[in-house]
Amino acid sequence: MSRIPEMFAGVRGSGRAALIPFITAGDPDPDTTVTLMHRLVAAGADLIELGVPFSDPIADGPVIQRATERALARGVTLGDVLAMVRRFRAEDQATPVVLMGYLNPIETMGYAAFAVAARAAGVDGALVVDVPPEEGDDLVAALRGEDLDLVYLLAPTSDATRIARIAAVASGFVYYVSVKGVTGAGNLDLADVAEHLAAIRTQIALPVGVGFGISDADTAGRVAAIADAVIVGSAIVGRIEALAATPERIPTVIGDFVAGLRAAIERR
Amino acid sequence: MATSTDNVVPGTVRAGLASYDWPDARGHFGPYGGMFVPETLMHPLAELQAAYARYLQDPEFLAELDADLRDYVGRPSPIYHAERLSREYAGAQIFLKREDLNHTGAHKVNNTVGQALLARRMGKPRIIAETGAGQHGVATATVAARLGLECVVYMGEVDVARQEANVYRMRLLGARVVAVKSGSRTLKDALNEAMRDWVTNVDHTFYIIGTVAGPHPYPAMVRDFQAVIGREARAQMLERTGRLPDALVACVGGGSNAIGLFYPFIDDQDVALHGVEAAGEGLETGRHAAPLNAGAPGVLHGNRTYLMEDANGQIIETHSISAGLDYPGVGPEHAWLKDSGRATYAAVTDREALIAFHTLTRVEGIIPALESSHAIAYAAQLAPRLRKDQSILINLSGRGDKDMHTVAQLDGITL
Numbered sequence: 244m245s246r247i248p249e250m251f252a253g254v255r256g257s258g259r260a261a262l263i264p265f266i267t268a269g270d271p272d273p274d275t276t277v278t279l280m281h282r283l284v285a286a287g288a289d290l291i292e293l294g295v296p297f298s299d300p301i302a303d304g305p306v307i308q309r310a311t312e313r314a315l316a317r318g319v320t321l322g323d324v325l326a327m328v329r330r331f332r333a334e335d336q337a338t339p340v341v342l343m344g345y346l347n348p349i350e351t352m353g354y355a356a357f358a359v360a361a362r363a364a365g366v367d368g369a370l371v372v373d374v375p376p377e378e379g380d381d382l383v384a385a386l387r388g389e390d391l392d393l394v395y396l397l398a399p400t401s402d403a404t405r406i407a408r409i410a411a412v413a414s415g416f417v418y419y420v421s422v423k424g425v426t427g428a429g430n431l432d433l434a435d436v437a438e439h440l441a442a443i444r445t446q447i448a449l450p451v452g453v454g455f456g457i458s459d460a461d462t463a464g465r466v467a468a469i470a471d472a473v474i475v476g477s478a479i480v481g482r483i484e485a486l487a488a489t490p491e492r493i494p495t496v497i498g499d500f501v502a503g504l505r506a507a508i509e510r511r
Numbered sequence: 512m513a514t515s516t517d518n519v520v521p522g523t524v525r526a527g528l529a530s531y532d533w534p535d536a537r538g539h540f541g542p543y544g545g546m547f548v549p550e551t552l553m554h555p556l557a558e559l560q561a562a563y564a565r566y567l568q569d570p571e572f573l574a575e576l577d578a579d580l581r582d583y584v585g586r587p588s589p590i591y592h593a594e595r596l597s598r599e600y601a602g603a604q605i606f607l608k609r610e611d612l613n614h615t616g617a618h619k620v621n622n623t624v625g626q627a628l629l630a631r632r633m634g635k636p637r638i639i640a641e642t643g644a645g646q647h648g649v650a651t652a653t654v655a656a657r658l659g660l661e662c663v664v665y666m667g668e669v670d671v672a673r674q675e676a677n678v679y680r681m682r683l684l685g686a687r688v689v690a691v692k693s694g695s696r697t698l699k700d701a702l703n704e705a706m707r708d709w710v711t712n713v714d715h716t717f718y719i720i721g722t723v724a725g726p727h728p729y730p731a732m733v734r735d736f737q738a739v740i741g742r743e744a745r746a747q748m749l750e751r752t753g754r755l756p757d758a759l760v761a762c763v764g765g766g767s768n769a770i771g772l773f774y775p776f777i778d779d780q781d782v783a784l785h786g787v788e789a790a791g792e793g794l795e796t797g798r799h800a801a802p803l804n805a806g807a808p809g810v811l812h813g814n815r816t817y818l819m820e821d822a823n824g825q826i827i828e829t830h831s832i833s834a835g836l837d838y839p840g841v842g843p844e845h846a847w848l849k850d851s852g853r854a855t856y857a858a859v860t861d862r863e864a865l866i867a868f869h870t871l872t873r874v875e876g877i878i879p880a881l882e883s884s885h886a887i888a889y890a891a892q893l894a895p896r897l898r899k900d901q902s903i904l905i906n907l908s909g910r911g912d913k914d915m916h917t918v919a920q921l922d923g924i925t926l
Contacts, residue, residue, distance in 0.1 A: 296825075297824075297825065298694060298825040298826040298827075299694065299699060299700075299703050299811060299812070299826055300703070301548075301549070301703045301706040301707060301710075301812070302549045302707075302710065303707075304707070305693070308693050308694075309693075312693070312694070315825065320823040321823060321824070322823070345810075346547060346810045347809045347810045347811060347818075347820065347824040347825075347826070348823060348824035348825070349824070350808075350809055350810055350824060351807075351809060351820065351822070351823060351824030352824070372549050373547045373548055373549060373810065373813070374547060375546060375547075375548065375549075375550055375553050377537060377545075377546055377553075378545050378546060378547055395550070396549060396550040396551075397550060398549070398550045398551035398553075398554075399551070400550075400551050400552075400553070400554035400555065400713060401550060401553070401554065402554060405550070405553060405554065409550075420549075420550065420551060423551060423710060423711055423712075423713055423714070424707075424710060424711040425707045425710060425711065428711065
């Protein structure tokens with residue numbers, strides 16, 4: 244059973260938004276990723292999004308592109324990412340983990356084989372950036388068969404028809420992309436986001452997370468006031484990159500940053 | 512020369528095909544094609560589909576396209592009976608469809624003229640494009656200059672360095688050329704960056720994709736704009752020889768010149784369709800750009816097709832002497848034509864292409880692009896297997912001016 248609904252129920256019960264940090268698996272190395280995942284939970288993460296490296300990440304900005312390239316240079320594969328989740332699960336059976344990436348590595352492994360291996364590793368869901376509902380039937384079926392959620396994106400360009408289409412297939416939560424752009428883009432317009440969330444909630448009962456363009460605790464706090472989850476990626480990944488010379492400091496420094504995000508979410 | 516059927520509008524060509532009716536409504540060619548893009552792009556793709564469907568039925572748009580192809584591009588392009596080359600290869604009669612004589616020197620402009628007119632009708636003031644060798648970038652910058660549209664061209668940093676002349680041409684034409692520094696810094700990365708730009712500036716930007724790849728409706732739309740090649744050639748061959756050619760030969764990178772030639776012949780079952788991929792240093796070396804010959808199906812750049820990928824689904828770097836064929840994917844319709852058996856796909860090496868380049872230059876006085884040289888090289892193998900009263904039509908998709916530096920370097924000469 245996916246851990247995602249239970250997590251959201253608990254967070255809702257305590258009257259706050261969930262905090263979802265994103266890191267690229269294998270950046271700078273698999274050991275650090277596993278250590279960092281535990282540190283993220285200790286700092287207040289409610290769900291971890293783990294980026295699966297792909298050679299051609301068309302929805303990602305420069306920061307996550309470079310993280311992807313660093314992981315690929317180490318030879319990190321989808322199988323390796325699942326191994327990292329398995330190691331994390333050995334000590335943490337509660338925190339949901341969602342893989343975020345692109346279709347081709349999954350297609351190469353095979354949908355059914357991926358679903359079985361992901362469940363066995365302790366994955367709760369997947370967000371496959373280049374699979375809109377129009378192309379997702381087979382993947383949804385394979386994941387559902389293993390009780391995994393397929394998390395869909397919604398965008399500022401998603402009109403009522405598209406929201407309805409996604410409402411029909413989404414599970415776990417939906418991820419609202421707050422800006423037209425790639426990950427790490429700047430300047431999210433809070434009023435505009437609020438308006439879109441209202442439109443989404445008329446059709447979708449699942450929790451709605453907001454991501455892309457949340458780079459600091461202040462913005463995280465403001466988004467937490469209107470969203471069910473706050474998703475922060477590039478701001479974390481960029482800090483990991485800045486610590487390349489001293490990787491042993493990554494868990495502490497990133498943990499402190501994420502704790503700051505959590506505090507801002509609690510304060511709002 | 513031109514007959515009244517030459518300038519048939521893009522959409523109506525479908526009516527001439529009795530049984531072949533791909534893609535389906537959602538852009539699939541059998542298991543290939545589709546719309547594998549982030550959610551942000553689904554709405555603009557739907558808009559593009561609607562606009563394209565509408566303007567294909569709009570006589571005013573079609574008349575404008577027709578006039579541009581005639582007066583600006585220089586269509587129809589002739590077919591040329593290469594008699595000395597036919598003797599050299601000692602077999603079938605070889606005809607060349609002279610796309611090299613188009614404005615800007617290649618077939619690419621057929622498509623950019625069409626898409627730029629569409630961009631203007633849709634009220635998009637800004638054009639973006641990706642380019643490898645620079646031919647599509649130049650063809651895009653050219654039509655953007657003519658229509659007064661802002662133009663940004665993405666080009667891998669590696670290609671910027673090896674195609675300086677085309678970079679300068681684009682800048683002369685008023686385009687901003689952005690050197691892409693991510694990934695392998697070649698064509699596929701330029702495409703990635705153009706998609707990122709489009710996601711960001713989707714409200715006022717039209718993305719002119721240069722080949723029959725990308726998400727639906729691009730593979731069908733680019734094919735329809737390029738199908739003018741095959742429509743003209745079909746009428747011209749009937750007029751010249753009284754019958755259809757026995758075989759068509761075209762090089763395949765993304766595959767736009769090939770599909771443009773093949774498409775109007777798909778229902779002519781007696782006409783063999785031969786696509787030619789870049790075998791680079793040899794298929795067995797792994798250093799090539801031949802996904803149909805040595806790749807596997809996967810998903811990249813918005814569609815499912817044959818790809819060059821590793822065992823973990825990562826896209827791998829390609830190699831070809833010809834920058835225009837140096838791409839790890841191929842248009843989904845070619846994947847479908849391959850699987851369905853309607854077309855066959857061979858591959859020729861850098862070395863074979865180079866020999867063909869020199870042969871055509873010496874015996875016919877036509878310097879072909881290195882891309883097109885792959886088609887010539889395959890014809891050298893095919894022609895002796897046919898009788899002298901049979902015919903092969905090769906798409907001479909571009910001229911070789913842009914390749915002078917590359918060829919000179921290979922011959923040990925510095926220009």
